[in-house]
Amino acid sequence: MKTTTIFSFLLLLMVSSVTFAQDELQITAKDSIVQSSWIFGVGLNAVDDSGNVFDGIFNVGEEWNIVPFPSRLSIGRYFKSGLGLEAIGTYNQYKEGNIIDGEINLEDISYFGVDGRVTYDINKIIGETGWFDPYVGVGAGYTDANNKGRGTYNAVVGFRTWFSDRWGLDFNSTGKWAMSQSEGATNHIQHAAGVVYQFGIEKGLxxxxxxxxxxxxxxxxxxxxxxxxxxxxxxxxxxxxxxxxxxxxxxxxxxxxxxxxxxxxxxxxxxxxKSRIENLGNVYFGLNSSVVNYSSKKVLDSLVQVLEEIPTLTLKITSHTDSRGTSKYNDWLSQRRVDKTKDYLLSKGVPAEKLTTEAYGETMLLNECDDNTYCPEDKHAVNRRSEFVIIEF
Missing domain, CATH: 1.20.5 (Single alpha-helices involved in coiled-coils or other helix-helix interfaces)
Structure with missing residues (x-):
């Protein structure tokens, strides 16, 4: 009994281990990293040009100069090797009353900087952390500070922390050494913090x-x-x-x-x-008349011949008037015309079940000759007609 219990326990442990191993082998987002990308950044910068950087490095109130709006833009391309190339533009203002080059600044003075640098991702050495990217770098630039322009050699240390594949924060400090200290140009340090956005991403495992x-x-x-x-x-x-x-x-x-x-x-x-019937033409009537005249009888005789040749053919006869006269009168007249047309066909032996009728009065004119338009007689005559529509064939 004891042996059976131990065997069952071992079997359960093996099954659990296999299941856990299969779960571990799932490739997830945690197994992928950004290998190369473009990064755009916007944020703030603070300049310490007191001439006493390392003694008063955290003396923010008297030695740091900051403007209360976004004052730093950067764009960079970062490669699988860990190297990055970045261009940076900054604006700042030396505040009146702050310490600049060891002296109290007497007025607000604009600060401009344009820098380029090469950085290296330290994660390539210590291993990927996913959300934390420390880096170091060197570069050069041009700075106009305290009304003194100078080229600078730069060294930077910083880190980025990521909330997602695209958004993060960037914090760094850059030492700037003047290439020439003529005219009193000095060295200074520039701190920066901002939001970064990553695009053109190439990911890998x-x-x-x-x-x-x-x-x-x-x-x-x-x-x-x-x-x-x-x-x-x-x-x-x-x-x-x-x-x-x-x-x-x-x-x-x-x-x-x-x-x-x-x-x-x-x-x-x-x-x-349909073409054959249309080619026969319509039955036309005289003014205020419902008499089927000689020419109309010839059309109807030809239509009788078509009906005899196609025993399955059924038609609807529609009759119309011109616009002259009242609508009520024209409705009555078109009904007489349709009845006369049908009666003639019946007189020629056409079965009644092959014919249906509908009178439209003056509602379906073929031209512009309505109650408000003058037209000659030949145009009015076009509307006094009976037409034939195929129902079945």
Missing amino acids: SQRGEEKLELLAAIEKEKQRQTDSINEVNRLKDEALLAERLKKQQEADALAAAEKAKVDAINKRKTEI
Whole structure:
């Protein structure tokens, strides 16, 4: 009994270990790092040009000069090797009453600086920390301070701390040594703090991530070896299913083609019949008349012939008037015209079920000749008509 209990415990421990190992082998965001990017920064800078930098390094009130608005812009390109190239522009103002070069400053004096530098990511030596990036660097620039322009040799130490792949904070201090101290140009130190934004990012795996990736590749290779045999067995089955689908698709395509041909034939026939009827022309009436005259009878006789040749054809007869007269009168007149047109066709032996009628009065004029427009008689005559619309064929 005791042996069984121990064996069960060991088995449970092995299963738990395998599960934990599989979870550990997941490639996550923690296994990736930013390897190269552009970084844009904006922030504040403080200049200590007291001439007593290291003795009063934290004497902010009397020796640091700061303006209360963003006064530093930077743009840099950072490479996989850990090296970075950065350009920086700063503005500041020596405050009246602060210590400048060991003396009390008597007025506000503008400060301008343009610098370029090369930095190195210390994480390349100590190992990636993900959120904390210390760096050192050297460079050169030009500074106009205390109304004295001078080229400078620069050395910087600082760090960036990241909240995400794109946003972070940058803190650094730069010592600036004048290339020439003629005309009283001195050395000074410049501190900076600001927000940085990272773009043009190229990411890669950390060392830990690379190790995980190699192990996952080995596991995947073994899984592939096991599934290859299953895939081979299923291949023939898939080919048979594909052939069946292809056959069904071909049958469906054939049915669709036949249906399309049928529809095309019907539409072609309808177009031909419509064209034939339209070519006969309309039935026209005299002013205030519903009499089917000689020329209109010739049109209707030709229409009878079409109806006899196409036994399935049914039509709707529509009759109209011109705009002269009242609407009520024109409604009555168009009804008489449609009735007279239908009666003539019935008298020629056309079955009544092949004909329907509708009277529109003056509501469907074919031209501009309405109640507000003067038109000659020949234009009004165009609107006094009966027309024929195909219902079925």
